[in-house]
Amino acid sequence: MKLVTERRDISSPLLRFFAPVASIAVALVCAGFLLLATGVNPLEAYREILYESLGSVYGLSETLVKATPLIFAGLGVSLAFRMQIWNIGAEGQIYMGAMGATWVALFSGLTNHWLLMAGMFAAAMICGGVWAGVAGFLRARWEVNEVIVTLLMNYIAILLVDFLVYGPWRDPQGFNFPLTAQFADAARFANYFDTRLHSGFFLALLCALLLYLFMERTIWGYQIRVIGSNPQAARYAGMRTGKTIFAVLFISGAIAGVAGFSEVAGLQYRLSHGISPGYGYTAIIVAWLARRSAVGVIIVSLLMGVLLVGGDSLQMLWQLPIAFIYAFQGLILFCLLAADFFIVYRLKLVRGTRHG
Amino acid sequence: MKKALIPVLLAVFLCVGVSAWAADKQIKAGFVYVGPVGDAGWTFAHDEGRKEMEQLPFVEPSTFIESVPEGAESARVINGLVRRGHNLIFTTSFGYMDATIDVAARNKDVIFMHCSGYKTAENVSTYFGRMYEPRYLSGIIAGSMTKKNIIGFVAAFPIPEVIRGINAFTLGVRSVNPEAQVRVVWTQTWFDPGVERDAADSLLDVGADVLAMHQDAPATLQAAEARGAYVIGYNSDMRHFAPNAFLTAPVWNWGALYTRLATEVHNGTWKSEQIWSGLKENLVDLAPLSERIPEDVRNLVQERTEAIKAGTFHPFSGPLKDRDGTEIVAAGQVMSDADMLSMNFFVEGVHGTLSK
Numbered sequence: 054m055k056l057v058t059e060r061r062d063i064s065s066p067l068l069r070f071f072a073p074v075a076s077i078a079v080a081l082v083c084a085g086f087l088l089l090a091t092g093v094n095p096l097e098a099y100r101e102i103l104y105e106s107l108g109s110v111y112g113l114s115e116t117l118v119k120a121t122p123l124i125f126a127g128l129g130v131s132l133a134f135r136m137q138i139w140n141i142g143a144e145g146q147i148y149m150g151a152m153g154a155t156w157v158a159l160f161s162g163l164t165n166h167w168l169l170m171a172g173m174f175a176a177a178m179i180c181g182g183v184w185a186g187v188a189g190f191l192r193a194r195w196e197v198n199e200v201i202v203t204l205l206m207n208y209i210a211i212l213l214v215d216f217l218v219y220g221p222w223r224d225p226q227g228f229n230f231p232l233t234a235q236f237a238d239a240a241r242f243a244n245y246f247d248t249r250l251h252s253g254f255f256l257a258l259l260c261a262l263l264l265y266l267f268m269e270r271t272i273w274g275y276q277i278r279v280i281g282s283n284p285q286a287a288r289y290a291g292m293r294t295g296k297t298i299f300a301v302l303f304i305s306g307a308i309a310g311v312a313g314f315s316e317v318a319g320l321q322y323r324l325s326h327g328i329s330p331g332y333g334y335t336a337i338i339v340a341w342l343a344r345r346s347a348v349g350v351i352i353v354s355l356l357m358g359v360l361l362v363g364g365d366s367l368q369m370l371w372q373l374p375i376a377f378i379y380a381f382q383g384l385i386l387f388c389l390l391a392a393d394f395f396i397v398y399r400l401k402l403v404r405g406t407r408h409g
Numbered sequence: 410m411k412k413a414l415i416p417v418l419l420a421v422f423l424c425v426g427v428s429a430w431a432a433d434k435q436i437k438a439g440f441v442y443v444g445p446v447g448d449a450g451w452t453f454a455h456d457e458g459r460k461e462m463e464q465l466p467f468v469e470p471s472t473f474i475e476s477v478p479e480g481a482e483s484a485r486v487i488n489g490l491v492r493r494g495h496n497l498i499f500t501t502s503f504g505y506m507d508a509t510i511d512v513a514a515r516n517k518d519v520i521f522m523h524c525s526g527y528k529t530a531e532n533v534s535t536y537f538g539r540m541y542e543p544r545y546l547s548g549i550i551a552g553s554m555t556k557k558n559i560i561g562f563v564a565a566f567p568i569p570e571v572i573r574g575i576n577a578f579t580l581g582v583r584s585v586n587p588e589a590q591v592r593v594v595w596t597q598t599w600f601d602p603g604v605e606r607d608a609a610d611s612l613l614d615v616g617a618d619v620l621a622m623h624q625d626a627p628a629t630l631q632a633a634e635a636r637g638a639y640v641i642g643y644n645s646d647m648r649h650f651a652p653n654a655f656l657t658a659p660v661w662n663w664g665a666l667y668t669r670l671a672t673e674v675h676n677g678t679w680k681s682e683q684i685w686s687g688l689k690e691n692l693v694d695l696a697p698l699s700e701r702i703p704e705d706v707r708n709l710v711q712e713r714t715e716a717i718k719a720g721t722f723h724p725f726s727g728p729l730k731d732r733d734g735t736e737i738v739a740a741g742q743v744m745s746d747a748d749m750l751s752m753n754f755f756v757e758g759v760h761g762t763l764s765k
Contacts, residue, residue: 220764228751320481330478375476
């Protein structure tokens with residue numbers, strides 16, 4: 054007897070829906086044993102996670118705040134994934150976007166709110182886009198692997214921002230601490246419901262809608278999907294793959310760059326070291342779990358928000374160590390990825406040894 | 410006459426009653442930590458202080474949240490502590506500054522203590538220690554123990570606090586050994602044992618025979634122990650990580666301050682201030698010296714310790730020049746607190762990069 058994997062002929066819509074739900078249930082049961090081992094009632098803990106992240110206006114607003122950069126970056130990454138282009142550089146593109154927006158906010162001399170917003174938005178898109186566009190150009194022109202280029206350019210972007218905040222952009226009134234000056238009110242997003250929820254979240258939803266329409270309803274979107282699934286056929290049909298690769302990576306980076314704009318204009322009001330605690334990398338998981346769909350990115354980002362915000366309460370109420378929170382989050386992601394596998398494959402018991 | 414007395418008495422009675430109520434305040438403290446409590450360094454030292462404070466009869470069991478990212482993330486955690494009824498909140502890293510001020514502005518009835526920043530408010534104090542004093546003393550020891558006259562310094566970020574420590578250390582080194590140089594490697598992280606270990610090894614590779622560090626993990630000590638060099642720790646008495654290599658360590662004694670602050674809040678005598686205490690107040694100290702340090706060096710350290718405590722000696726006293734030869738402090742003067750808090754130059758003898 055032997056256990057083998059076999060590709061499913063078709064994966065039913067029912068399975069597609071239930072597999073992730075079941076996988077989260079499996080993860081919760083596994084984590085439940087861990088919680089029991091530390092003397093915490095799992096049901097109480099789960100109730101607390103949901104209550105903390107969704108049970109009040111404040112909790113919900115924090116979950117949405119947390120999801121906002123993930124939606125932007127997730128959309129950017131998923132657009133590239135759609136074309137089988139692996140943009141691992143969303144983290145760096147977020148930093149570049151934050152840098153561009155900060156430049157406009159502090160040094161452009163604009164004072165009108167709407168002009169500032171438009172300028173910061175454009176600067177973030179251009180900076181993020183150019184950053185990813187470099188990888189796109191290299192890939193289109195010389196077939197340079199975009200995974201390596203986008204990944205390594207993350208470090209350059211982070212160090213470039215460090216250079217600016219430690220050097221030329223340092224706040225003259227900031228006692229030589231590595232922070233830029235704070236933005237004027239005109240360069241900040243509006244807040245809602247007396248919480249930290251800011252316009253960036255609604256911009257993210259709008260961005261998701263536009264991307265959806267772009268992919269599903271335009272010729273360009275169609276071309277991207279065709280090139281992604283069969284580049285040779287696309288070339289045969291006369292599609293210009295090189296230009297499309299560059300354009301897709303540019304747009305992908307531009308959207309990730311807007312995440313940086315949203316973080317500095319909506320939350321931090323200044324540029325500093327560590328402006329993104331790894332949103333760009335989480336976005337890769339988000340895009341993967343969302344199966345590259347815009348709606349999926351929103352749902353998965355919100356789930357991530359629930360996990361991160363709810364995780365706080367486990368620490369606060371039961372003093373569980375941070376390592377447990379990481380393990381818990383990892384367990385859920387692991388099970389979701391496993392579900393992804395079982396949607397496409399199934400396990401089969403085979404008698405005897407298999408020759409093949 | 411009598412009629413007038415009654416309201417007066419009533420008012421007096423009320424005042425006494427109110428202040429008696431205020432003086433009976435139970436302390437429910439919350440701590441926001443930048444690393445895990447098991448880091449054996451910075452966060453560990455704060456947590457020791459927290460436990461010491463908990464011994465007070467009017468302090469309820471306190472809460473800590475570990476590994477909280479600096480920046481906008483931290484506002485949610487601080488807010489969470491407020492919402493769960495904590496009335497004295499310690500935020501123990503520089504990057505929590507904006508978030509602390511922000512949450513404090515919305516919660517005037519809660520007292521906030523922010524470590525190492527420069528912004529205060531009516532309900533926010535800052536607190537920090539004159540770590541440059543024991544740093545200077547440890548420099549005397551390093552300068553005496555080096556044979557190759559190369560001392561390595563593993564440092565986190567080029568911010569004033571760290572630069573001040575490196576300069577004080579180097580001044581201590583050069584006070585006994587004008588030939589010795591201090592080589593600095595920046596890690597750009599507070600806590601990353603792998604990166605810290607690599608930095609320490611690279612310093613040993615260029616010939617350093619004494620290491621010092623401004624990091625949260627004990628990786629530098631382990632590197633020195635493995636290669637037979639001497640090492641000076643930081644944060645807490647880390648000798649068990651390097652039984653042979655360990656010379657001493659500038660250490661924090663937060664318990665003394667936390668106990669004092671909790672008592673002030675309890676008594677209603679707390680007021681917003683900028684606390685910067687040193688050897689004299691016992692907030693900072695030098696861990697017990699290793700047996701390997703010769704008698705005359707011990708005596709010199711003891712003598713300087715007394716002089717610093719008595720105020721007759723200051724590590725940053727003139728004539729003091731930066732390494733380009735520009736005069737910073739004139740002969741007969743000592744550096745002002747404001748200048749020390751925004752320090753952004755290296756003294757002669759330091760080899761390392763620093764952006765202007």
